[in-house]
Amino acid sequence: MKLAFSPCPNDTFVFHAWTHGLIDGAPQLDVTYADIDKTNYWAMDLEGPEVMKISFAALPYVIDDYRLIPCGGALGRGCGPLVLTSGGNGSPENLVGKTVAVPSDKSTAYMLFRLWTSQKIPDGVGKIKVMPFHEIMPAVKEGRVDAGLVIHEARFTYIDYGLDLLVDLGDWWEEDTGFPIPLGAIIAKRSLGKKQELTEWIQSSVxxxxxxxxxxxxxxxxxxxxxSTEVAKNHIDLYVNEFTGELGEKGYAAVESLLGRAAKEGLIPAFDMKKLRD
Known part of the structure:
Protein backbone atom coordinates (compact mmCIF):
# COMPACT_ATOMS: atom_id res chain seq x y z
CA MET A 1 0.00 0.00 0.00
CA LYS A 2 1.29 3.47 -0.87
CA LEU A 3 1.26 6.09 1.88
CA ALA A 4 2.50 9.70 1.92
CA PHE A 5 3.12 11.84 4.97
CA SER A 6 5.50 14.58 6.01
CA PRO A 7 8.94 14.03 7.55
CA CYS A 8 7.79 16.02 10.60
CA PRO A 9 8.25 14.30 13.98
CA ASN A 10 4.55 13.87 14.69
CA ASP A 11 3.99 11.93 11.45
CA THR A 12 7.08 9.74 11.73
CA PHE A 13 6.22 9.07 15.38
CA VAL A 14 2.66 8.04 14.46
CA PHE A 15 3.58 5.84 11.51
CA HIS A 16 6.84 4.35 12.81
CA ALA A 17 5.31 1.03 13.87
CA TRP A 18 3.37 0.48 10.66
CA THR A 19 6.24 1.50 8.38
CA HIS A 20 8.53 -0.93 10.24
CA GLY A 21 6.20 -3.92 9.98
CA LEU A 22 5.23 -3.95 13.63
CA ILE A 23 1.43 -4.01 13.18
CA ASP A 24 -0.10 -7.47 12.89
CA GLY A 25 -2.12 -7.90 9.71
CA ALA A 26 -1.24 -4.51 8.25
CA PRO A 27 0.08 -4.47 4.68
CA GLN A 28 3.64 -3.49 3.84
CA LEU A 29 3.96 0.21 3.06
CA ASP A 30 5.62 2.07 0.21
CA VAL A 31 6.21 5.45 1.88
CA THR A 32 6.73 8.83 0.24
CA TYR A 33 7.85 11.67 2.50
CA ALA A 34 6.41 14.95 1.29
CA ASP A 35 5.48 18.30 2.80
CA ILE A 36 1.78 18.83 3.22
CA ASP A 37 1.65 21.46 0.48
CA LYS A 38 2.66 18.77 -2.02
CA THR A 39 0.18 16.20 -0.76
CA ASN A 40 -2.62 18.77 -0.84
CA TYR A 41 -2.10 19.23 -4.56
CA TRP A 42 -1.51 15.53 -5.21
CA ALA A 43 -4.91 14.84 -3.68
CA MET A 44 -6.59 17.53 -5.78
CA ASP A 45 -4.97 16.15 -8.94
CA LEU A 46 -5.83 12.56 -7.96
CA GLU A 47 -2.16 11.71 -8.47
CA GLY A 48 -1.11 10.80 -4.95
CA PRO A 49 -0.90 7.50 -3.06
CA GLU A 50 -4.00 5.70 -1.84
CA VAL A 51 -3.47 7.06 1.68
CA MET A 52 -1.89 10.38 2.62
CA LYS A 53 -1.73 13.24 5.08
CA ILE A 54 -3.19 16.52 3.87
CA SER A 55 -4.38 19.73 5.43
CA PHE A 56 -7.97 19.85 6.66
CA ALA A 57 -8.24 23.04 4.61
CA ALA A 58 -7.73 21.01 1.42
CA LEU A 59 -10.31 18.38 2.36
CA PRO A 60 -13.37 20.10 0.81
CA TYR A 61 -11.63 20.09 -2.58
CA VAL A 62 -11.14 16.31 -2.55
CA ILE A 63 -13.96 14.98 -0.36
CA ASP A 64 -15.78 13.39 -3.31
CA ASP A 65 -12.76 11.22 -4.11
CA TYR A 66 -11.16 10.73 -0.69
CA ARG A 67 -12.54 9.58 2.63
CA LEU A 68 -11.48 11.11 5.96
CA ILE A 69 -9.88 8.49 8.21
CA PRO A 70 -10.82 9.33 11.83
CA CYS A 71 -7.35 8.94 13.36
CA GLY A 72 -3.68 9.60 12.72
CA GLY A 73 -4.05 13.31 12.03
CA ALA A 74 -3.14 16.46 13.89
CA LEU A 75 -5.79 18.36 15.82
CA GLY A 76 -5.33 19.96 19.17
CA ARG A 77 -4.93 22.88 21.51
CA GLY A 78 -1.95 25.09 22.12
CA CYS A 79 -0.46 24.16 18.76
CA GLY A 80 -1.69 26.83 16.39
CA PRO A 81 0.11 28.67 13.61
CA LEU A 82 1.89 31.91 14.48
CA VAL A 83 2.08 35.23 12.67
CA LEU A 84 5.57 36.68 13.16
CA THR A 85 7.02 40.11 12.48
CA SER A 86 10.34 41.83 13.04
CA GLY A 87 11.03 44.99 14.97
CA GLY A 88 8.08 44.93 17.35
CA ASN A 89 5.44 45.55 14.69
CA GLY A 90 2.73 44.47 17.11
CA SER A 91 -0.62 45.66 15.77
CA PRO A 92 -2.77 43.74 13.26
CA GLU A 93 -3.57 47.01 11.47
CA ASN A 94 0.12 47.36 10.65
CA LEU A 95 -0.28 44.49 8.16
CA VAL A 96 -2.59 46.52 5.92
CA GLY A 97 -0.98 46.68 2.51
CA LYS A 98 2.01 44.58 3.60
CA THR A 99 3.53 41.34 2.26
CA VAL A 100 2.97 38.19 4.31
CA ALA A 101 4.81 34.93 3.59
CA VAL A 102 2.83 31.71 4.04
CA PRO A 103 3.90 28.06 3.63
CA SER A 104 0.86 27.10 1.54
CA ASP A 105 -2.29 28.71 0.23
CA LYS A 106 -4.27 25.50 0.81
CA SER A 107 -3.29 24.88 4.43
CA THR A 108 -5.30 25.07 7.62
CA ALA A 109 -2.78 27.64 8.83
CA TYR A 110 -3.62 29.88 5.88
CA MET A 111 -7.35 29.31 6.37
CA LEU A 112 -7.05 30.41 10.01
CA PHE A 113 -5.01 33.41 8.91
CA ARG A 114 -7.71 34.41 6.42
CA LEU A 115 -10.46 34.01 9.03
CA TRP A 116 -8.44 36.07 11.51
CA THR A 117 -7.69 38.86 9.01
CA SER A 118 -11.37 38.94 8.00
CA GLN A 119 -12.22 39.66 11.63
CA LYS A 120 -9.26 41.82 12.64
CA ILE A 121 -8.07 43.49 9.40
CA PRO A 122 -11.13 44.26 7.26
CA ASP A 123 -8.97 46.17 4.76
CA GLY A 124 -6.83 43.08 4.27
CA VAL A 125 -3.11 42.59 3.87
CA GLY A 126 -1.36 43.67 0.70
CA LYS A 127 0.24 40.56 -0.79
CA ILE A 128 0.45 36.88 0.08
CA LYS A 129 3.71 35.19 -0.91
CA VAL A 130 3.91 31.38 -0.79
CA MET A 131 7.37 30.28 0.32
CA PRO A 132 8.96 27.02 1.51
CA PHE A 133 8.40 26.76 5.23
CA HIS A 134 12.09 26.84 6.17
CA GLU A 135 12.63 30.12 4.28
CA ILE A 136 9.91 32.15 6.00
CA MET A 137 11.60 33.15 9.26
CA PRO A 138 14.85 34.19 7.54
CA ALA A 139 12.80 36.25 5.07
CA VAL A 140 11.02 38.07 7.92
CA LYS A 141 14.28 38.62 9.77
CA GLU A 142 15.97 40.03 6.67
CA GLY A 143 13.03 42.29 5.79
CA ARG A 144 12.24 40.57 2.49
CA VAL A 145 8.65 40.20 3.73
CA ASP A 146 6.80 42.12 6.40
CA ALA A 147 5.38 39.15 8.28
CA GLY A 148 5.37 35.37 8.16
CA LEU A 149 2.85 32.68 8.90
CA VAL A 150 4.69 29.74 10.47
CA ILE A 151 3.80 26.31 11.77
CA HIS A 152 5.23 23.33 13.64
CA GLU A 153 8.64 23.71 15.28
CA ALA A 154 8.81 27.45 14.51
CA ARG A 155 6.77 27.83 17.70
CA PHE A 156 9.92 26.87 19.61
CA THR A 157 12.56 28.50 17.42
CA TYR A 158 11.26 31.90 16.24
CA ILE A 159 12.89 33.64 19.22
CA ASP A 160 16.26 32.42 17.93
CA TYR A 161 15.65 34.57 14.84
CA GLY A 162 14.88 37.64 16.93
CA LEU A 163 11.31 37.74 15.67
CA ASP A 164 8.18 38.98 17.43
CA LEU A 165 4.87 37.19 17.86
CA LEU A 166 2.00 39.21 16.41
CA VAL A 167 -0.69 36.60 17.08
CA ASP A 168 -1.00 32.95 17.99
CA LEU A 169 -3.83 31.89 15.68
CA GLY A 170 -4.44 28.83 17.82
CA ASP A 171 -5.16 30.97 20.86
CA TRP A 172 -7.39 33.20 18.75
CA TRP A 173 -9.33 30.26 17.33
CA GLU A 174 -9.80 28.57 20.69
CA GLU A 175 -10.95 31.80 22.34
CA ASP A 176 -13.27 32.59 19.45
CA THR A 177 -14.86 29.15 19.09
CA GLY A 178 -13.92 26.97 22.06
CA PHE A 179 -12.76 24.24 19.67
CA PRO A 180 -9.36 22.68 19.12
CA ILE A 181 -7.70 23.38 15.76
CA PRO A 182 -7.99 20.87 12.91
CA LEU A 183 -4.60 20.87 11.18
CA GLY A 184 -3.68 17.69 9.33
CA ALA A 185 -6.02 14.92 8.15
CA ILE A 186 -5.38 11.36 7.03
CA ILE A 187 -7.35 10.56 3.88
CA ALA A 188 -7.78 7.48 1.71
CA LYS A 189 -9.14 7.08 -1.80
CA ARG A 190 -12.79 6.10 -1.67
CA SER A 191 -12.11 3.52 -4.38
CA LEU A 192 -9.76 1.75 -1.96
CA GLY A 193 -12.44 0.99 0.61
CA LYS A 194 -10.92 -0.40 3.82
CA LYS A 195 -11.90 2.53 6.06
CA GLN A 196 -12.32 0.27 9.08
CA GLU A 197 -9.09 -1.63 8.42
CA LEU A 198 -7.11 1.57 7.87
CA THR A 199 -8.52 3.02 11.07
CA GLU A 200 -7.49 -0.06 13.03
CA TRP A 201 -3.97 -0.19 11.53
CA ILE A 202 -3.31 3.49 12.17
CA GLN A 203 -4.72 3.36 15.69
CA SER A 204 -2.49 0.36 16.41
CA SER A 205 0.52 2.31 15.15
CA VAL A 206 -0.40 5.29 17.32
CA SER A 228 17.26 18.95 18.04
CA THR A 229 15.89 15.93 19.87
CA GLU A 230 14.29 18.24 22.45
CA VAL A 231 12.47 20.23 19.75
CA ALA A 232 11.34 17.01 18.06
CA LYS A 233 9.91 15.70 21.33
CA ASN A 234 8.13 19.01 21.99
CA HIS A 235 6.73 18.81 18.47
CA ILE A 236 5.36 15.32 19.13
CA ASP A 237 3.88 16.35 22.49
CA LEU A 238 1.98 19.19 20.80
CA TYR A 239 0.63 17.42 17.75
CA VAL A 240 0.05 13.83 18.89
CA ASN A 241 -2.84 13.66 21.32
CA GLU A 242 -6.25 12.12 21.97
CA PHE A 243 -7.52 13.30 18.58
CA THR A 244 -4.67 11.45 16.86
CA GLY A 245 -5.93 8.26 18.43
CA GLU A 246 -9.56 8.97 17.58
CA LEU A 247 -11.15 12.07 16.11
CA GLY A 248 -14.36 11.56 18.10
CA GLU A 249 -17.35 13.85 18.34
CA LYS A 250 -15.32 16.80 19.64
CA GLY A 251 -12.89 16.43 16.77
CA TYR A 252 -15.60 16.15 14.13
CA ALA A 253 -17.35 19.21 15.62
CA ALA A 254 -14.12 21.20 15.38
CA VAL A 255 -13.64 20.20 11.74
CA GLU A 256 -17.23 21.05 10.87
CA SER A 257 -16.92 24.41 12.62
CA LEU A 258 -13.72 25.36 10.78
CA LEU A 259 -14.79 24.23 7.33
CA GLY A 260 -18.33 25.52 7.73
CA ARG A 261 -17.05 28.93 8.71
CA ALA A 262 -14.53 28.97 5.86
CA ALA A 263 -17.22 28.01 3.35
CA LYS A 264 -19.45 30.80 4.65
CA GLU A 265 -16.59 33.27 4.12
CA GLY A 266 -16.08 31.95 0.59
CA LEU A 267 -12.59 30.64 1.36
CA ILE A 268 -13.40 27.10 0.21
CA PRO A 269 -16.08 25.60 -2.03
CA ALA A 270 -19.36 24.55 -0.45
CA PHE A 271 -19.57 20.77 0.06
CA ASP A 272 -21.73 18.11 1.65
CA MET A 273 -20.69 18.02 5.31
CA LYS A 274 -22.11 14.51 5.68
CA LYS A 275 -19.22 13.22 3.59
CA LEU A 276 -16.83 14.01 6.44
CA ARG A 277 -18.21 11.03 8.34
CA ASP A 278 -19.09 8.49 5.66
Whole structure:
Protein backbone atom coordinates (compact mmCIF):
# COMPACT_ATOMS: atom_id res chain seq x y z
CA MET A 1 0.00 0.00 0.00
CA LYS A 2 1.29 3.47 -0.87
CA LEU A 3 1.26 6.09 1.88
CA ALA A 4 2.50 9.70 1.92
CA PHE A 5 3.12 11.84 4.97
CA SER A 6 5.50 14.58 6.01
CA PRO A 7 8.94 14.03 7.55
CA CYS A 8 7.79 16.02 10.60
CA PRO A 9 8.25 14.30 13.98
CA ASN A 10 4.55 13.87 14.69
CA ASP A 11 3.99 11.93 11.45
CA THR A 12 7.08 9.74 11.73
CA PHE A 13 6.22 9.07 15.38
CA VAL A 14 2.66 8.04 14.46
CA PHE A 15 3.58 5.84 11.51
CA HIS A 16 6.84 4.35 12.81
CA ALA A 17 5.31 1.03 13.87
CA TRP A 18 3.37 0.48 10.66
CA THR A 19 6.24 1.50 8.38
CA HIS A 20 8.53 -0.93 10.24
CA GLY A 21 6.20 -3.92 9.98
CA LEU A 22 5.23 -3.95 13.63
CA ILE A 23 1.43 -4.01 13.18
CA ASP A 24 -0.10 -7.47 12.89
CA GLY A 25 -2.12 -7.90 9.71
CA ALA A 26 -1.24 -4.51 8.25
CA PRO A 27 0.08 -4.47 4.68
CA GLN A 28 3.64 -3.49 3.84
CA LEU A 29 3.96 0.21 3.06
CA ASP A 30 5.62 2.07 0.21
CA VAL A 31 6.21 5.45 1.88
CA THR A 32 6.73 8.83 0.24
CA TYR A 33 7.85 11.67 2.50
CA ALA A 34 6.41 14.95 1.29
CA ASP A 35 5.48 18.30 2.80
CA ILE A 36 1.78 18.83 3.22
CA ASP A 37 1.65 21.46 0.48
CA LYS A 38 2.66 18.77 -2.02
CA THR A 39 0.18 16.20 -0.76
CA ASN A 40 -2.62 18.77 -0.84
CA TYR A 41 -2.10 19.23 -4.56
CA TRP A 42 -1.51 15.53 -5.21
CA ALA A 43 -4.91 14.84 -3.68
CA MET A 44 -6.59 17.53 -5.78
CA ASP A 45 -4.97 16.15 -8.94
CA LEU A 46 -5.83 12.56 -7.96
CA GLU A 47 -2.16 11.71 -8.47
CA GLY A 48 -1.11 10.80 -4.95
CA PRO A 49 -0.90 7.50 -3.06
CA GLU A 50 -4.00 5.70 -1.84
CA VAL A 51 -3.47 7.06 1.68
CA MET A 52 -1.89 10.38 2.62
CA LYS A 53 -1.73 13.24 5.08
CA ILE A 54 -3.19 16.52 3.87
CA SER A 55 -4.38 19.73 5.43
CA PHE A 56 -7.97 19.85 6.66
CA ALA A 57 -8.24 23.04 4.61
CA ALA A 58 -7.73 21.01 1.42
CA LEU A 59 -10.31 18.38 2.36
CA PRO A 60 -13.37 20.10 0.81
CA TYR A 61 -11.63 20.09 -2.58
CA VAL A 62 -11.14 16.31 -2.55
CA ILE A 63 -13.96 14.98 -0.36
CA ASP A 64 -15.78 13.39 -3.31
CA ASP A 65 -12.76 11.22 -4.11
CA TYR A 66 -11.16 10.73 -0.69
CA ARG A 67 -12.54 9.58 2.63
CA LEU A 68 -11.48 11.11 5.96
CA ILE A 69 -9.88 8.49 8.21
CA PRO A 70 -10.82 9.33 11.83
CA CYS A 71 -7.35 8.94 13.36
CA GLY A 72 -3.68 9.60 12.72
CA GLY A 73 -4.05 13.31 12.03
CA ALA A 74 -3.14 16.46 13.89
CA LEU A 75 -5.79 18.36 15.82
CA GLY A 76 -5.33 19.96 19.17
CA ARG A 77 -4.93 22.88 21.51
CA GLY A 78 -1.95 25.09 22.12
CA CYS A 79 -0.46 24.16 18.76
CA GLY A 80 -1.69 26.83 16.39
CA PRO A 81 0.11 28.67 13.61
CA LEU A 82 1.89 31.91 14.48
CA VAL A 83 2.08 35.23 12.67
CA LEU A 84 5.57 36.68 13.16
CA THR A 85 7.02 40.11 12.48
CA SER A 86 10.34 41.83 13.04
CA GLY A 87 11.03 44.99 14.97
CA GLY A 88 8.08 44.93 17.35
CA ASN A 89 5.44 45.55 14.69
CA GLY A 90 2.73 44.47 17.11
CA SER A 91 -0.62 45.66 15.77
CA PRO A 92 -2.77 43.74 13.26
CA GLU A 93 -3.57 47.01 11.47
CA ASN A 94 0.12 47.36 10.65
CA LEU A 95 -0.28 44.49 8.16
CA VAL A 96 -2.59 46.52 5.92
CA GLY A 97 -0.98 46.68 2.51
CA LYS A 98 2.01 44.58 3.60
CA THR A 99 3.53 41.34 2.26
CA VAL A 100 2.97 38.19 4.31
CA ALA A 101 4.81 34.93 3.59
CA VAL A 102 2.83 31.71 4.04
CA PRO A 103 3.90 28.06 3.63
CA SER A 104 0.86 27.10 1.54
CA ASP A 105 -2.29 28.71 0.23
CA LYS A 106 -4.27 25.50 0.81
CA SER A 107 -3.29 24.88 4.43
CA THR A 108 -5.30 25.07 7.62
CA ALA A 109 -2.78 27.64 8.83
CA TYR A 110 -3.62 29.88 5.88
CA MET A 111 -7.35 29.31 6.37
CA LEU A 112 -7.05 30.41 10.01
CA PHE A 113 -5.01 33.41 8.91
CA ARG A 114 -7.71 34.41 6.42
CA LEU A 115 -10.46 34.01 9.03
CA TRP A 116 -8.44 36.07 11.51
CA THR A 117 -7.69 38.86 9.01
CA SER A 118 -11.37 38.94 8.00
CA GLN A 119 -12.22 39.66 11.63
CA LYS A 120 -9.26 41.82 12.64
CA ILE A 121 -8.07 43.49 9.40
CA PRO A 122 -11.13 44.26 7.26
CA ASP A 123 -8.97 46.17 4.76
CA GLY A 124 -6.83 43.08 4.27
CA VAL A 125 -3.11 42.59 3.87
CA GLY A 126 -1.36 43.67 0.70
CA LYS A 127 0.24 40.56 -0.79
CA ILE A 128 0.45 36.88 0.08
CA LYS A 129 3.71 35.19 -0.91
CA VAL A 130 3.91 31.38 -0.79
CA MET A 131 7.37 30.28 0.32
CA PRO A 132 8.96 27.02 1.51
CA PHE A 133 8.40 26.76 5.23
CA HIS A 134 12.09 26.84 6.17
CA GLU A 135 12.63 30.12 4.28
CA ILE A 136 9.91 32.15 6.00
CA MET A 137 11.60 33.15 9.26
CA PRO A 138 14.85 34.19 7.54
CA ALA A 139 12.80 36.25 5.07
CA VAL A 140 11.02 38.07 7.92
CA LYS A 141 14.28 38.62 9.77
CA GLU A 142 15.97 40.03 6.67
CA GLY A 143 13.03 42.29 5.79
CA ARG A 144 12.24 40.57 2.49
CA VAL A 145 8.65 40.20 3.73
CA ASP A 146 6.80 42.12 6.40
CA ALA A 147 5.38 39.15 8.28
CA GLY A 148 5.37 35.37 8.16
CA LEU A 149 2.85 32.68 8.90
CA VAL A 150 4.69 29.74 10.47
CA ILE A 151 3.80 26.31 11.77
CA HIS A 152 5.23 23.33 13.64
CA GLU A 153 8.64 23.71 15.28
CA ALA A 154 8.81 27.45 14.51
CA ARG A 155 6.77 27.83 17.70
CA PHE A 156 9.92 26.87 19.61
CA THR A 157 12.56 28.50 17.42
CA TYR A 158 11.26 31.90 16.24
CA ILE A 159 12.89 33.64 19.22
CA ASP A 160 16.26 32.42 17.93
CA TYR A 161 15.65 34.57 14.84
CA GLY A 162 14.88 37.64 16.93
CA LEU A 163 11.31 37.74 15.67
CA ASP A 164 8.18 38.98 17.43
CA LEU A 165 4.87 37.19 17.86
CA LEU A 166 2.00 39.21 16.41
CA VAL A 167 -0.69 36.60 17.08
CA ASP A 168 -1.00 32.95 17.99
CA LEU A 169 -3.83 31.89 15.68
CA GLY A 170 -4.44 28.83 17.82
CA ASP A 171 -5.16 30.97 20.86
CA TRP A 172 -7.39 33.20 18.75
CA TRP A 173 -9.33 30.26 17.33
CA GLU A 174 -9.80 28.57 20.69
CA GLU A 175 -10.95 31.80 22.34
CA ASP A 176 -13.27 32.59 19.45
CA THR A 177 -14.86 29.15 19.09
CA GLY A 178 -13.92 26.97 22.06
CA PHE A 179 -12.76 24.24 19.67
CA PRO A 180 -9.36 22.68 19.12
CA ILE A 181 -7.70 23.38 15.76
CA PRO A 182 -7.99 20.87 12.91
CA LEU A 183 -4.60 20.87 11.18
CA GLY A 184 -3.68 17.69 9.33
CA ALA A 185 -6.02 14.92 8.15
CA ILE A 186 -5.38 11.36 7.03
CA ILE A 187 -7.35 10.56 3.88
CA ALA A 188 -7.78 7.48 1.71
CA LYS A 189 -9.14 7.08 -1.80
CA ARG A 190 -12.79 6.10 -1.67
CA SER A 191 -12.11 3.52 -4.38
CA LEU A 192 -9.76 1.75 -1.96
CA GLY A 193 -12.44 0.99 0.61
CA LYS A 194 -10.92 -0.40 3.82
CA LYS A 195 -11.90 2.53 6.06
CA GLN A 196 -12.32 0.27 9.08
CA GLU A 197 -9.09 -1.63 8.42
CA LEU A 198 -7.11 1.57 7.87
CA THR A 199 -8.52 3.02 11.07
CA GLU A 200 -7.49 -0.06 13.03
CA TRP A 201 -3.97 -0.19 11.53
CA ILE A 202 -3.31 3.49 12.17
CA GLN A 203 -4.72 3.36 15.69
CA SER A 204 -2.49 0.36 16.41
CA SER A 205 0.52 2.31 15.15
CA VAL A 206 -0.40 5.29 17.32
CA UNK A 207 -0.86 3.07 20.37
CA UNK A 208 2.50 1.39 19.76
CA UNK A 209 4.13 4.83 19.64
CA UNK A 210 2.51 5.79 22.94
CA UNK A 211 3.42 2.49 24.59
CA UNK A 212 7.04 2.61 23.40
CA UNK A 213 7.86 6.29 22.77
CA UNK A 214 11.62 5.74 22.59
CA UNK A 215 11.37 3.02 19.95
CA UNK A 216 10.72 5.50 17.15
CA UNK A 217 13.28 8.17 18.03
CA UNK A 218 16.01 7.05 15.61
CA UNK A 219 13.45 7.06 12.79
CA UNK A 220 12.02 10.40 13.92
CA UNK A 221 15.41 12.07 14.09
CA UNK A 222 16.49 10.60 10.74
CA UNK A 223 13.77 12.71 9.11
CA UNK A 224 13.66 15.63 11.55
CA UNK A 225 15.34 18.18 9.25
CA UNK A 226 18.22 19.01 11.58
CA UNK A 227 16.08 19.96 14.59
CA SER A 228 17.26 18.95 18.04
CA THR A 229 15.89 15.93 19.87
CA GLU A 230 14.29 18.24 22.45
CA VAL A 231 12.47 20.23 19.75
CA ALA A 232 11.34 17.01 18.06
CA LYS A 233 9.91 15.70 21.33
CA ASN A 234 8.13 19.01 21.99
CA HIS A 235 6.73 18.81 18.47
CA ILE A 236 5.36 15.32 19.13
CA ASP A 237 3.88 16.35 22.49
CA LEU A 238 1.98 19.19 20.80
CA TYR A 239 0.63 17.42 17.75
CA VAL A 240 0.05 13.83 18.89
CA ASN A 241 -2.84 13.66 21.32
CA GLU A 242 -6.25 12.12 21.97
CA PHE A 243 -7.52 13.30 18.58
CA THR A 244 -4.67 11.45 16.86
CA GLY A 245 -5.93 8.26 18.43
CA GLU A 246 -9.56 8.97 17.58
CA LEU A 247 -11.15 12.07 16.11
CA GLY A 248 -14.36 11.56 18.10
CA GLU A 249 -17.35 13.85 18.34
CA LYS A 250 -15.32 16.80 19.64
CA GLY A 251 -12.89 16.43 16.77
CA TYR A 252 -15.60 16.15 14.13
CA ALA A 253 -17.35 19.21 15.62
CA ALA A 254 -14.12 21.20 15.38
CA VAL A 255 -13.64 20.20 11.74
CA GLU A 256 -17.23 21.05 10.87
CA SER A 257 -16.92 24.41 12.62
CA LEU A 258 -13.72 25.36 10.78
CA LEU A 259 -14.79 24.23 7.33
CA GLY A 260 -18.33 25.52 7.73
CA ARG A 261 -17.05 28.93 8.71
CA ALA A 262 -14.53 28.97 5.86
CA ALA A 263 -17.22 28.01 3.35
CA LYS A 264 -19.45 30.80 4.65
CA GLU A 265 -16.59 33.27 4.12
CA GLY A 266 -16.08 31.95 0.59
CA LEU A 267 -12.59 30.64 1.36
CA ILE A 268 -13.40 27.10 0.21
CA PRO A 269 -16.08 25.60 -2.03
CA ALA A 270 -19.36 24.55 -0.45
CA PHE A 271 -19.57 20.77 0.06
CA ASP A 272 -21.73 18.11 1.65
CA MET A 273 -20.69 18.02 5.31
CA LYS A 274 -22.11 14.51 5.68
CA LYS A 275 -19.22 13.22 3.59
CA LEU A 276 -16.83 14.01 6.44
CA ARG A 277 -18.21 11.03 8.34
CA ASP A 278 -19.09 8.49 5.66
Missing amino acids: QYAWDKPDASMDYVMEHAQEM
